[in-house]
Amino acid sequence: MTHGWAGHILRVDLSRGKATKEPLRLDWAEEYIGGRGLAARYLYEEMDPSADALGPDNKLILATGPLTGTNASCGARYMVVTKGPLTGAITTSNSGGHWGPELKFAGYDMVIVEGRADRPCYLLVDDDRVEIRDAAGVWGKVVSETEDAIRDETGMPELRVAGIGPAGENLVRFACIVNDKHRAAGRSGVGAVMGSKNLKAIAVRGNQGVRVARPRDYMSAIWSYHEHLAESPGRQGLTELGTAPTVDLVNTFGGLPTRNFTAGQFEGTEAINGESIKDNWLIANKACFACNIACGRVTQVSPNADKYMVNMHPRNWKVAGEGPEYENLWSLGADCGVDDMDAIVMANYLCNDLGMDPISMGATLATAMEMYERGLLNDEQTGMALRFGDGKALVAMTEATGFREGFGDELAEGSKRMTDKFEHPEYFMGVKGQEFPAYDPRGFQGMGVAYATCNRGACHLRAWTPGIETSGEYDPHGTDGKSVWVAEEQNRTTAHDATGICMFTTAGAPLDDLIPVLSAATGVDYTMDDFVHIGERIWNIERLWNLKAGLTAADDTLPKRLMEEAHKEGPSAGVTVDLDAMLPDYYAARGWTADGQPTREKLMELGLA
Amino acid sequence: MAKSLRIIPEKCTGCMQCELACSWVQTGMFQPSRSLIRVNIFDEQASYAPYTCFQCDEAWCMTACPVNAISIDADTGAKVVGDANCVGCGLCTIACPFGTVFYNPDTQKAFKCDLCDGNPACAVACPTGAIEYTESESADWLGGWAEKVNESYLTSIEGGNAA
Numbered sequence: 001m002t003h004g005w006a007g008h009i010l011r012v013d014l015s016r017g018k019a020t021k022e023p024l025r026l027d028w029a030e031e032y033i034g035g036r037g038l039a040a041r042y043l044y045e046e047m048d049p050s051a052d053a054l055g056p057d058n059k060l061i062l063a064t065g066p067l068t069g070t071n072a073s074c075g076a077r078y079m080v081v082t083k084g085p086l087t088g089a090i091t092t093s094n095s096g097g098h099w100g101p102e103l104k105f106a107g108y109d110m111v112i113v114e115g116r117a118d119r120p121c122y123l124l125v126d127d128d129r130v131e132i133r134d135a136a137g138v139w140g141k142v143v144s145e146t147e148d149a150i151r152d153e154t155g156m157p158e159l160r161v162a163g164i165g166p167a168g169e170n171l172v173r174f175a176c177i178v179n180d181k182h183r184a185a186g187r188s189g190v191g192a193v194m195g196s197k198n199l200k201a202i203a204v205r206g207n208q209g210v211r212v213a214r215p216r217d218y219m220s221a222i223w224s225y226h227e228h229l230a231e232s233p234g235r236q237g238l239t240e241l242g243t244a245p246t247v248d249l250v251n252t253f254g255g256l257p258t259r260n261f262t263a264g265q266f267e268g269t270e271a272i273n274g275e276s277i278k279d280n281w282l283i284a285n286k287a288c289f290a291c292n293i294a295c296g297r298v299t300q301v302s303p304n305a306d307k308y309m310v311n312m313h314p315r316n317w318k319v320a321g322e323g324p325e326y327e328n329l330w331s332l333g334a335d336c337g338v339d340d341m342d343a344i345v346m347a348n349y350l351c352n353d354l355g356m357d358p359i360s361m362g363a364t365l366a367t368a369m370e371m372y373e374r375g376l377l378n379d380e381q382t383g384m385a386l387r388f389g390d391g392k393a394l395v396a397m398t399e400a401t402g403f404r405e406g407f408g409d410e411l412a413e414g415s416k417r418m419t420d421k422f423e424h425p426e427y428f429m430g431v432k433g434q435e436f437p438a439y440d441p442r443g444f445q446g447m448g449v450a451y452a453t454c455n456r457g458a459c460h461l462r463a464w465t466p467g468i469e470t471s472g473e474y475d476p477h478g479t480d481g482k483s484v485w486v487a488e489e490q491n492r493t494t495a496h497d498a499t500g501i502c503m504f505t506t507a508g509a510p511l512d513d514l515i516p517v518l519s520a521a522t523g524v525d526y527t528m529d530d531f532v533h534i535g536e537r538i539w540n541i542e543r544l545w546n547l548k549a550g551l552t553a554a555d556d557t558l559p560k561r562l563m564e565e566a567h568k569e570g571p572s573a574g575v576t577v578d579l580d581a582m583l584p585d586y587y588a589a590r591g592w593t594a595d596g597q598p599t600r601e602k603l604m605e606l607g608l609a
Numbered sequence: 610m611a612k613s614l615r616i617i618p619e620k621c622t623g624c625m626q627c628e629l630a631c632s633w634v635q636t637g638m639f640q641p642s643r644s645l646i647r648v649n650i651f652d653e654q655a656s657y658a659p660y661t662c663f664q665c666d667e668a669w670c671m672t673a674c675p676v677n678a679i680s681i682d683a684d685t686g687a688k689v690v691g692d693a694n695c696v697g698c699g700l701c702t703i704a705c706p707f708g709t710v711f712y713n714p715d716t717q718k719a720f721k722c723d724l725c726d727g728n729p730a731c732a733v734a735c736p737t738g739a740i741e742y743t744e745s746e747s748a749d750w751l752g753g754w755a756e757k758v759n760e761s762y763l764t765s766i767e768g769g770n771a772a
Contacts (some may be wrong), residue, residue: 292736
């Protein structure tokens with residue numbers, strides 16, 4: 001009997017229409033914990049990294065951690081691990097809601113999807129009953145309608161559904177997998193991988209339980225963990241205002257990338273910050289499974305939003321939706337120069353329902369807007385004026401992208417491929433083909449090395465430096481100490497991602513609180529050192545995977561704009577990113593060679609050689 | 610005066626900590642399908658409503674039980690299923706107007722909220738204070754609430770606002 005872990009995986013071969021229940025490799029589970037780590041181990045073992053991301057040889061893994069489905073706040077998370085169609089690298093895309101726990105309750109730690117179905121299908125998992133069903137009735141539907149339709153069609157109102165919208169079906173390279181209508185494994189195009197397999201959704205109902213190994217120790221560890229979380233100002237801030245207050249923090253430091261990173265401060269922040277949302281759009285807080293924070297914002301569009309009405313889906317705009325979160329406020333707002341919340345909320349709902357990543361959506365459109373303003377794209381190509389600040393263009397292009405209509409077909413390829421096609425790659429703002437999120441490294445120098453070295457392309461969640469860079473401990477514009485901190489933080493967050501617990505709990509409870517919870521749940525005595533070591537092991541196996549996929553140290557880089565062009569105004573004026581100073585330190589901190597290869601000694605130390 | 614469970618739906622965020630705590634008490638595992646408190650999520654209204662047995666004054670589960678397996682706990686006032694007597698016929702689960710008496714296929718007995726002997730785990734676990742265990746004149750506050758809703762509905766019909 002396993003504790004924490006459910007002890008089984010579900011393997012689904014869509015080419016052969018076969019689903020099998022297999023025992024979990026418990027030795028790997030101990031060494032990689034679960035979620036992101038365990039899935040990376042399976043992917044490393046089973047898949048040729050050079051395979052086409054959108055071909056049948058790519059594997060799609062949806063993996064929970066040992067704490068997913070427990071009451072540990074917030075044990076809601078699952079991780080989607082696959083080859084990303086945006087990056088060509090291993091991607092690890094995380095989501096909350098209720099789907100991950102439901103998979104555990106059905107008795108599985110992870111689902112591995114292989115092959116490609118010859119026509120649209122969806123997977124129904126009801127404990128041991130697994131069916132690959134015809135999706136003719138749901139293909140083409142938006143995310144929210146897909147969930148409702150599958151529940152109706154099966155007569156199972158308690159199903160939890162993770163699936164794709166039109167964007168995933170149309171292989172938009174930044175399509176998401178969305179579960180519980182509003183929670184998304186958002187980045188790197190995991191939804192396109194699902195779409196390429198002709199798989200619309202995985203609907204799950206579970207009636208079993210998650211056991212813990214040492215109940216008494218577990219509960220006492222949980223009480224202290226939850227108490228610290230409840231008391232902390234970080235947690236209270238997230239409950240009160242969600243992630244949106246970050247707009248003001250980041251803007252103050254000149255690190256809010258504006259109009260495709262041509263400025264570091266946005267003049268319209270008052271319209272898009274936490275208070276604005278709370279006063280004008282918020283209806284309620286919403287929690288994921290077992291979450292004591294409830295950072296989720298349920299919002300409603302205002303009557304003024306009628307001017308942004310789109311063709312596809314009039315019913316949906318009358319009701320409540322979720323978000324926008326900080327990242328989306330930035331990508332759909334500041335990065336496109338839009339300060340009209342009605343347009344941002346509408347575009348955000350569209351992203352949720354079409355099933356695509358609002359970060360890449362906004363960032364790709366911002367790139368197109370800059371090229372349009374510079375005369376590098378014309379009306380004939382774009383079909384409409386793409387000027388910074390135009391809310392109508394934002395909403396119209398978001399819809400067009402999900403359906404790959406008109407210029408939306410170009411945007412759907414992501415910023416990197418779009419700028420390459422129109423022969424101006426210098427306007428792509430991202431790393432390894434993935435668009436940057438909402439922090440300008442010229443405001444927070446450490447983000448430069450964090451972005452450049454992240455295994456899944458530009459990402460803010462692997463080492464979020466603005467916290468320490470604004471604490472007074474470090475100079476936000478200097479390079480000293482940044483590389484070492486980033487490498488260490490990447491190890492910590494990576495191990496954290498493997499547990500099934502939400503990263504946002506670290507805003508409140510110290511990481512030390514989580515270790516005894518994990519140990520008591522699994523029955524494996526992890527120390528903090530073990531935990532960080534596991535994070536390092538996972539980071540390195542992801543790196544090895546990427547090297548096999550053909551990526552090199554040359555991909556650990558940043559756009560020239562960040563390294564050569566400084567902002568002219570604001571607190572970050574005059575700063576450029578000195579990656580040349582930071583990257584060697586980073587490789588050294590990792591125990592890698594000067595060209596970014598893990599050394600044999602390092603791999604031995606991590607049990608990878 | 611007896612204590613009773615009170616739900617304040619406006620405070621609920623839909624996190625399910627109550628379901629997890631309840632299932633832990635019932636099974637020693639985290640198994641929401643065995644929880645005796647259930648959170649109803651009304652997504653489009655952004656409304657979340659936990660509901661469980663409110664220990665009605667006029668307890669139909671007791672009335673319906675053919676073998677008198679449900680008794681009233683002297684300390685808490687909870688209506689408690691006695692496993693020794695329960696024959697698993699399921700009549701109580703049908704009789705309950707709130708759907709808060711359940712049938713456990715593993716034990717083949719009825720099971721329902723027994724207020725955890727006076728320290729309900731759901732109320733302890735709720736991070737937002739949406740579930741309280743407090744003194745009240747009657748445990749049957751839900752009956753009063755239903756009456757109020759009914760009154761306002763009748764008023765709205767008389768006012769010509771009925772849908």
